[in-house]
Structures are given as C-alpha cells and as structure tokens.
Amino acid sequence: MLKRLALGVAAAALVTSPAAAGPKDFTAQGYALPADKPVTIVLMRPDMEVGELQAGGMVEPNADWTKAAREHLAKAMESAHKSRNIELKPIDESQEGNAQLVADYEALHRAVAEAIVTYKYYGAKLPTKKDQFDWTLGPGAQKLGEASGANYALFFYGRDNFASASRKAVQVAGMLGCLIGMCIITSGGQHVYYASLVELSTGNVVWFNVLRGSKGDVREAEGAQGMVDAIMASMPSRPGEGGKATTVAAKAR
C-alpha cells in the first residue's frame, strides 16, 4: 500500500542523503542506566547485508561480503563490549521457544526502528511525539532477559552497498557532464547503520543511534571495528551513565 511506499522512501532517503553523513543519537528523556547493578547485555544477531550498487540504483546482494561483514561485526561487538567491561549474555536458541522468541523480537524491533528512523530522522514528524523519544518493544521484552540473564539488549542493523564499476562510470560521466553544463550527480556507495539499546524490564528503547557514511570497509576486521566503535561511541554503558552527545564524524565516500 501507499503507506509502505512512503516509509520505503524515507529509508531510501536516509541511505542516500549525503548531506547528513555521520552519527546522530537519541536517548530516552532523562534516562540513565541504573547505578546499583551491573550492565549486562544480550547481543542480538547483527542484521547486516552487504551488496553492490549498480549503475541504475538497484542493489545486488553479495553473500560472501555479507558473511564476512557479519563475522567481523560480531567480533568487533564483542571487543567493544569487553573494552567497556560490559558482560555479554548469550541466548541459548537450542532451548525450546527461544529461537521463536528471538525471531519475534528481532522482527518487532525492525518495525520500531523503522518508525524511529522515519519519524525522528527523516523529517515527517509525528505531532504527538514532538520533542519526545518514547519508543518501546513493550514489557514482554523481559522474556529476553529471562532467557539470557541480561538486563539490556543491543540490536544492530547495517546496509552497506559499495559502488560497482558501472556505477562509478556513471558518476564520472555525470561529473564530466558538468563541464558542458549538463550535470547529473550520482551518489557513490551507500552506508547506513543503526543500533538501539533496549531496557528489558520495560522494553523501552533507551538509546538509538544512526550512522550514515562509512568508517571503514566492514568486509574487513579493521573497518568493522571502526564502524562499531563509531556507532557505539555515545552509548551509555556504565552503571549510572546517561546519554551523551557524540561528535564523531563519518568519512563520506
């Protein structure tokens, strides 16, 4: 339906908007991690896809790149949490019901994150949510806490599309056209990431960050670590800590 189209456009705009590269985060109003207990996190599977952006604007998924990026990102996440002294708690998906529970909340989180990206970042603001950041997965998210022993869940999403040779040729042709007064500016690769921290006792999204642009090639270990460090830079992670503004700028590519 049309509404789905509208949301798709918002997401596409976020991906392609070169002017707003870099991270931008939101923290739930006045939220701070509880001071009286350690922060333990269940890391949800990174929802990561890597592909090649074709000349016409379509993306051709690349399974090898995606697999490499997922593995590097998982390691980078573990390393980032270790350096912050955050204990990661896995969910045993072989236990009855856990695989469905994880799948249900990953799907719900995608719908919530899509709403946050559309209505907090793209510009089509919801009047009832003016100056508010109060999205939630609902208190049922506590089941993820019970299954893992964690008090927070971290969700991660990434779409990294590298420009194909044909795309780069179109870019060059467009720029050359400027010399004769016929400019067609074609964007190069597309890199969009977001992460959200969910308090499992309430299901509330307490911190959310979007990173547009690239901090490195996620198909390689170093690039994946750069991306994870950039997006997590503003995440509250110590007991008693609230949100903080980030000044990390992404490298436009």
Add this chain to the structure above:
Amino acid sequence: MRKFLMIAGGAALLAAAPAMAGFKLMPAGQPQLIRKSALTVTPGIAWNRLGARLGRNAEAWTLDGNTLNDLIFYTAIPAGQTLFREVDKKNKPLPKFDAKMLAPDVVAMFESSYRIANSTSLFSVDSVEPATFAGKPGFRFTYSFTIQNEEVRRSGEATGAIVNGQLYMITFEAPKIHYYDRNIADYRAVVASAKVG
C-alpha cells in the same frame, strides 16, 4: 518493502515524493470529519493523521508510526470502487465494492485486497460477527497477517456497515506483540464514536 528499501537514487525519491506529506494532530475529544465525507469520529486520545492519500475514500491515523499502529478509515466507498489505490491494476487489479455485498463478501474483498497490496499469502480472517456501526447494523471481523519480507506478525480488527449503498469501515492493525493489545480499546472508542450523516 525490503526490496523497495534497496532502491535508492533520485528517481525513486522524486516519483514518490508526494507520499511524504506530513502529519496533522487529531486532538482528543474533538470531532473529526473524515475526508470531507459523511463520517465523523471523536477520538478519545490524540492521534496523528497521515497527510498522504491512501485512496480517494481512505485516510490513515497512527500513534507511533504506521509500522506500529495503523488506524484506517474507509468512508463512503461507492459501488465499483476499490478499498484503496490500485497497486498493479494491469496484472493484479483490486476487487471492487458492490452495494449488494453482505458481510462475508466485504470480508472476502478486504482479504483479497490485502493479499494483493501486501504481496502476502500470510493472511487469515480469525472471526466475523454482526455489529452495530454508527447506529446501523453492520459487521466486525478480526484478522492476522504478515507482510512479505517483514517477519513481524500483525493483528487487525475491522468494524463497518453499508449505509445508503456505500461502505463505511474503520480498521486497526498493529504488531501482535504489545502494540495491538495496548491500543485496541482506543480503536474501539473511535469506532463507538462514529457517526454517518
């Protein structure tokens, strides 16, 4: 949706730009005329009305965003018209309303329209029963569906009636987890406030 998200570039943005119209606040307690038709409702809580048109006789409201709660009004749909805008008229035309339809026919039209518009086979009607809508004898049905390429399972409820040969119906749908239960009473309050004429 996922496929669309992958499409980038100016052409896609330009083509669909009118769909990105903004939202308007629908304050609690204030009667609202739906699409300048004969249908008026008074919401019990504040909602956001989507500026983009779903079709000539449809309008959408939401609380947290369309992916999380979708309140849709179908108002004064005449015979021969679809519920909402065609998505692929040539290959998959949407079914058209007929003034002689009975409740099961309306439900079948709704189901078929959703299967086409959302490209999904994961749609089920869970219950159908008589109901009163705007003081007129009508129907209520509940349904479940999953949109293709989105794993989130959604529930929905629809209430409506055929008045003077035209279809009036209000639907609410939201993810099964948390969102549906949280606001189904707010939807029913909107339905209870509906007036036609």
